[in-house]
Structures are given as C-alpha cells and as structure tokens.
Amino acid sequence: MKKNPLFLILITGLSVSACNNQSAGTNASADLQNNPLMEESTLPYSTPDFSKIKDEHFKPAFIEAMRQQTEAINEITSNSEEPTFDNTVLAIEKSGVLLERVSNPFYALTGANTNDELEEIQEFLAPKLSAHYDAIYLNDTLFQRLKTLYTKRSELGLDQESLKLLENYYEDFEIAGANLSASDKEKLKEINAKEATLTTKFNQTLLAANNAGAIIIKDKAELAGLSESEISALKDSSNWKITLQNTTQQPLLQSLENRDLREKLFKASWNRADGSKNDTRATIIELAELRAQKAKLLGFSNYAEWSLQKTMAKTPAHVMNLFDGLIPAATAKARNESTVIQAMIKQSGEDFDLEPWDWNFYAEKVRKAKFDLDENQIKPYFELKTVLEKGVFFAAEKLYGITFKQRTDIPTYHDDVLVYEVFEENGEPLGLFYGDFFARESKRGGAWMSNLVTQSKLFNKKPVIYNVCNFTKPSEGEPALLTYDDVVTMFHEFGHALHGFFADQMYPSLSGTSVARDFVEFPSQFNENWALYPDVLKNYAKHYKTGEQISQTLIDKIENAGTFNQGYALTEYLAAADLDMQWHMIPADLKITDANQFEKDALHKTKLDVVHAVSPRYRSTYFSHIFGSGYSAGYYSYLWTEMLDHDAYNWFENNGGLTRENGQRFRDMVLSRGNTLDLEEMYKTWRGSEPKIEPLLKARGLN
Incomplete structure (x- = not known):
C-alpha cells in the first residue's frame, strides 16, 4: 500500500527517515545538474519520466530534498510570529514536496524492479531518512507551535479538513515521541535509525532468499500435472525453474503430481530464509x-x-x-x-x-x-488483459462512471508495465493507472498499490497510481491465463487504486489511502466482490481462443465452491x-x-x-x-476490514447491487473522503448502522 514517509514513521513504525545533510548537500551539488528528479516532470499528470531517471540520480536528489525540507522546517521554528495554521501546519505540509517527488519513483523501483545499485542506495538512505524525520518529529520548538494551535483549535475558525490536518499532525508528533525528554529523544533516534537499517536488511535478504530458493528441475517428467503452457513458462535454459512466491504455499503445489517434488518445493519455501546465507x-x-x-x-x-x-x-x-x-x-x-x-x-x-x-x-x-x-x-476464460479491461475496469465504469484509455506514449520502468488514462463520466481527466502484473527476480513478492503522484488540491495534482502483482509470465506468444485467485487479486489491488483515484482532498497527507491500516484494506477487499458478480463475470470471462462466454454451469461451480x-x-x-x-x-x-x-x-x-x-x-x-x-x-487488518467488506456488500445486495447510484453514493461518502473524517463514523453514516460480523461468517461458511 502507498504511504508517504511521514505516515510510515509515525503510524506504522516503519522508519524511512532523515539526517543532517548540509555538508553532504554541498558535496552532491554537482550531481544535481541535469538531474530529472529536481524538476517537476513535464509528462502528463507530472508522472515520473522513467526514460530520463537513472539510478545514480537518486542519492544526490534525496540528499538535496532532505536539505530543502530541513531548511523549510528551520524557517518555521525560527519564525518570531505567533503560530498560525498557515505559518506552521500548512508550512509543514508544504515542506516535503521535493522529497515526495524523489521518493515515489525510488520506492516504486526498489519494490518492483530493483538492482544492486538501488539496493546500495536504499541501504545508505535508510538511517539518514530515519534521522531526518526524527529531526522533524522530535523537534520541540516545532511541536510547541503545533501544541499552541491544537490547544485553541476550536477558536481558529478552520474548515473541517484543515482542522483534521492540525489534529493529525499534533497526534502524529505525540505518537512519534515529541513529549519525551531530550535524552530519551536521543535514544529514540538511535532506535529508529537501527530499525530502518534492519528493515532494509530484511527486505534485501529476503529478496535474495526468494531467488536462491528456486527449484531447478532437469527432467520434464517430474512436472507431470502441469499444463504445457505452465511447463513452457518454467523453461530456463536447458532446465525448468520454479521460483518462490512470497507465501508459504506455492501455486504449483495444487497441480504437481510428483509428491517428492511437492515436498521439495514446500520445504524450499518454508526454509528459504532459515539456516542459509540468506538467514533472516x-x-x-x-x-x-x-x-x-x-x-x-x-x-x-x-x-x-x-x-x-x-x-x-x-x-x-x-x-x-x-x-x-x-x-x-x-x-x-x-x-x-x-x-x-x-x-x-x-x-x-x-x-x-x-x-x-x-x-x-x-x-x-x-x-x-x-x-x-x-x-x-x-483458466482459459481468465486472460489477463481481458480480465483487466472487461472485468476490473468494466465494474468500475458501471459503479462510478469512469472510463479508461490505454496509453503507449508514457515511459515506464519496465516493458511489462501497462498504462491507462482514467476519465470521469463527463470526460474530465482523472489520473493515470500503471499495471505491473508479472513476477520477476527484481520484484519483491506479493501484490500492492502505491502512488507515483498523490492527489491534492493544494498542489493541483491528480493521482498517478500503480498496481503490482506477481503472476507467472507466460512464454513468448502464449496468453497470460490467470487462476481465479489471481483474478480476485486484480480486483483487490484495483480497489486500492479506486480509493486513490477518488481522493478529493486539499492536503496530500490526508489524501486517498492515507488512512488507518485496518480501514485501508476495506475498499480493496470490498472491490473483490465484483469479480463474481454475474453482469461483470459474463463480460470478462471469455475463452481466450474462441471468445465463448463462460457457461452458467462453470459459474455455478465457482460460486458453489466459494466456501470450500x-x-x-x-x-x-x-x-x-x-x-x-x-x-x-x-x-x-x-x-x-x-x-x-x-x-x-x-x-x-x-x-x-x-x-x-x-x-x-x-x-x-x-x-x-x-x-x-x-x-x-x-x-490483522485484512480480517478486520473483511468484516466491513462483507457488511458493505450486504448493503449493496439489499439496495440494487451494481448500480451507478449505489456506486456514486459509496464514492461520495467513503472512497472520496481520505482521512478527513473519523473512520468509524464515516462508515456508520454511509451504512446506516454499525458493521455486523454475520455476513463475514456466511461468506466464510462458518455459520
């Protein structure tokens, strides 16, 4: 999930923070000339121009971005005027523009298409970024200015979102340790820096473990149970190679007839980071x-x-x-x-x-x-691009009126990435969507959504959002056929994307998916429900060879197996x-x-x-x-939000299902609100009641 660095350190404890970089900034000044990260991209929606960005651009850009934000924070704390919303809260919100512009493409690459140089930069940056954000959130002068405003917040005449921004910053500073003594703040800084370094070490070690844990098969007969296209996709030089997914169970364990190979694959997964040189x-x-x-x-x-x-x-x-x-x-x-x-x-x-x-x-x-x-x-009815365009996008169009047009003129960080422009029902541009669906050794496991550009009215930005998955890439000329679980993953991740696209906030730190973890998975899990919705399923589930629509018999089988x-x-x-x-x-x-x-x-x-x-x-x-x-x-938040998801879908079922009216109401009252309201109250206002657990139990076949 996309979270800006400020949110990560404060809410999740994942420190990706900063340093005192004035001398480093001077040394790096020569590296800033002709650095594309230093200026806003001229591409549509200010999306990063990956045709110009090189690995070596990131380190000097990060150092300069931290220096600029430190300078902006110093201007706030040295201001002799009484604190106001504009000279304190808004000034903090504006202080990290360059750092976000550098961070977004960097973390997109380190997650989905990394290499040795990027990993070295990531390792170098982790403690420095931690120190940088500690210097902000443990700055007592800055906190006291916020505290002054927070104490008299009811007298400031702020609009609802501005009040929420003030409250959010004050609470974040408290959680980050702003009330600690000076000596304890120093201890916390050491802990945060070490935590950031260890987190980076874990990720890099695990990526190596995933790659090293791959199983090499020399005899094709051992792959009995797999289809010819699946076997072809595993071809690696003169052998066959099964790479590890991030989960314990591996997809091919469902099909492999050879029990010895199944055991070998499972144990490779189970022991990948245990007892080897890639031990975590x-x-x-x-x-x-x-x-x-x-x-x-x-x-x-x-x-x-x-x-x-x-x-x-x-x-x-x-x-x-x-x-x-x-x-x-x-x-x-x-x-x-x-x-x-x-x-x-x-x-x-x-x-x-x-x-x-x-x-x-x-x-x-x-x-x-x-x-x-x-x-x-x-699987022949679930061809990737058809699922995306005729399923995922189709459901979004029916619910929210948005439309999609593929763009082939936008540079991406990998040839596999698809780009679509997204439009409102009236034709107004809404944003850009990137889909990166196939597994590769340079990509970490799992599936996620994040932003390359965050929506905000403050900076007049529309969202640029990407989804990343790890589906098996077919061999050249073969169709990309998905399992039903893969289909659900596509709907899930696009639910996150919708949460980001429909963001309608003034301030970027409150925008879209910048909500609590046990709410952020609600829109994504809710969106999974449309994968099996009859009108949607029949529109995308078409045989990749014949174009034949999936039969009602197969649909019934999928539905009947839902609680299996x-x-x-x-x-x-x-x-x-x-x-x-x-x-x-x-x-x-x-x-x-x-x-x-x-x-x-x-x-x-x-x-x-x-x-x-x-x-x-x-x-x-x-x-x-x-x-x-x-x-x-x-x-736990996936389960917590699953309760919300099934309860919400129950409301849709009782109110006409997949309709524009229902979709618009959900968009207006939930998906567009970002972190501007109390999340429990927001849900109850939309739903009309507290969420109930019974729909979850029914969906899981537990009642």
Missing part, C-alpha cells in the same frame, strides 16, 4: 526486541499498544478478541477438511498421512469431485496474523534466543497448531508485511 532469523529477533524497547521508551507495555493508537481496533486486546472469536470455528472447519482430504488420499490409492505439501493437491481433487470444478477448466477450503484459508491467515501480534506484544525485557521456537510456542499458545497440515500463510522468517513493510502489529 537474527534480523527479525533484533527488530522485534528493538520495537519493544521503542514502545517502552514511549510509555507503552509493548509495540502493538503503541502501533494501534490511530487504528479502528485501538488496542491489542480488541484484536485478540477478534481472533478468539474465530479460531475455534476456523480450526474445527479445517480439521473436518483435513479428514475429507485424508479420505481422498486413501481413495486415490495412496497410503500416507496428510502433510502441508499435500493439502492443495488433494484439496483440488476434493473440489473437483465435490463441485466438479477443475482450475484448468476455468475456508477452514484452511482462515486458519492459515489467523496463524500469520497471530504471529504478527505475538512478535509485537513481547515486553522490552524479553530476550528471544530462537526465532523458530518462538514461532512454534506462539502458535501452540493460541491453538493454531492443532491441524498439522495447516501452516501459517507467512512464516516469520519471510513475513515481509511485518518485518519489511508497514504492517507490523497490523496484519
């Missing part, structure tokens, strides 16, 4: 302990308590209560599913106990037998979310000696290890959401 165990222990120390310094019992302050959940207890209400039902359903799968193993003439690497393969057999649904039957394997899916998710919380609820005096044992004990404590063949969706050692991104003590 020491790093995650150090990160967890460092975060616990940070929380103690800030006056909290644990990091999760500190991190959850500006979320809908508010406290770790509320998160754990959510888990407690779901774990028994999820594990009971998973246990029943394992019994059925074990019976299928026996029915297949095999005699072994179900293991994690067997689950998806035999679950697929159960699904075929129970629902007569074969993934290979439906949900015990497994929810348990593996809960296991990962629980690990996240337990890593971040440790007290500052706890010393962890063995990451694997900590993980084992954590899952046993909450009874999430009761079904042997169900492994956490992410093991701690490759859990990039919490150790390499902004979701520390926040992975």
